Amino acid sequence: MKPAPFAWHPAGSVEEAVSVLSADEDAKLLAGGQSLLPLLSLRLARPTTLVDLEDAGLGVLEIADGDRAQPAASGDSRVLVAGAMVRQRRLELDPLVAATVPLLADAARHVGFPATRNRGTLGGSLAHADPVAELPAVAVALDATVVATGPRGERRLAASALADGFFATTLEPAEVLTAVRFPAAGPGHGAAWCEWSPRLHDFPDAGVGVAVELDGTGALRWVGAAACGIGGGPLPLGDELAATAAGATEATPGLLRAAAGAVTAAARGAGDGRDELCGLLAARALAQAFRRAQDRQVAS
Amino acid sequence: MSRPVRLTVNGAPASFDVEDRTTLLDALRDELGLTGTHAGCEQGACGACSVLLDGEIVRSCLLLAVQAGGRTVTTIEAVGSPGRLHPVQEALRRHHGLQCGYCTPGVVLTAIDLLERVADPDEEEVREALAGNLCRCTGYAGLVDAVLAAARDAGPGR
Known part of the structure; x- marks a missing residue:
């Protein structure tokens, strides 16, 4: 028997999960379990209770009206609401995700293996906060909103305010991350996730996601970007890329070189040459995102 | 308890x-x-x-x-039986896709899962699908050949 003893508590609702967490500070949430089960088997985690969210009603995946002033990410004011228990495999394959948040679908393909993506969840990935995880960086790149429910009710926070260093988040001990609201892509949108991992589908050394939106004349009017694998949590890179790429109509070699330089500078301090790796990945992702945005404009 | x-x-x-x-x-x-x-x-x-x-x-x-x-x-x-192997098992045997056999059950089920979704995968898709199955004997070339052959033998409309 590898894990230390615990009690499994299937929660029928978010409120039930919150109440179990409130009553027992050593209780932990079980989402997809693809990172938690290894920690249990290695006895690096020894919770008293595992509160299983499988039947807590967190599997929603739908388009909704946006609830902020025009999301910066998009000419479309709607959002894709993805419940915390939406499987990574569904993010990868569901046409709704590919159409409305293409960066999410592109990145999900790189998370673990098909066998782990069939179980692993969006919410689990964000709450686990592995510094090399793709999905938290996607949420930061797109300026997504995280929804959490705790003893005092529901609150919303920017994805960039969720990360709190290595494997840590700003969630309260009895809070449950319930959903992520991603700004939906507008007509001139294009996105790409690029990462480098020494072995196919293993944890990446670094990864960068870039999403761009072109205006009616084909000029870049918005860019969002973030990296994983650099420091303790997602590294936002939107400002660096906006400074170099705003108004551009083509991903020229000069633009890509400038973008790589700006991102390398932002990632400075990351060991083993990861800063330069990050710059290269950002240039590659920017070029792909640009091309996809142009293709999308031609098609529409 | x-x-x-x-x-x-x-x-x-x-x-x-x-x-x-x-x-x-x-x-x-x-x-x-x-x-x-x-x-x-x-x-x-x-x-x-x-x-x-x-x-x-x-x-x-x-x-x-x-x-x-x-x-x-x-x-x-x-999956299959000693007298009647599943096409993936038969292809692994023919293409030397196993030696010690320890990884084989996982490889067979992973390949079946792939072929259920993608009837005619290319080599890259096969390598991607098998990336999470470690084999310490074969060097993977036999595994990839076997899965491609199993897909080919099943033919279109499988």
């Missing part, structure tokens, strides 16, 4: 009493005697323990047995 679990395994009802901390991998092997599901790394890295859960490939070491209650599990014991 143990808890009763009822599920369907390889087409037949199955039940056992296990502690909550028991993985599906251990329950399959120790409670049901289905030792074809192999315990490798037991932390999700190697793929030897892969099974189908409601028809989808998963790692049985990364699932609690209690989480499989009411679900359908398919293990390697339900």
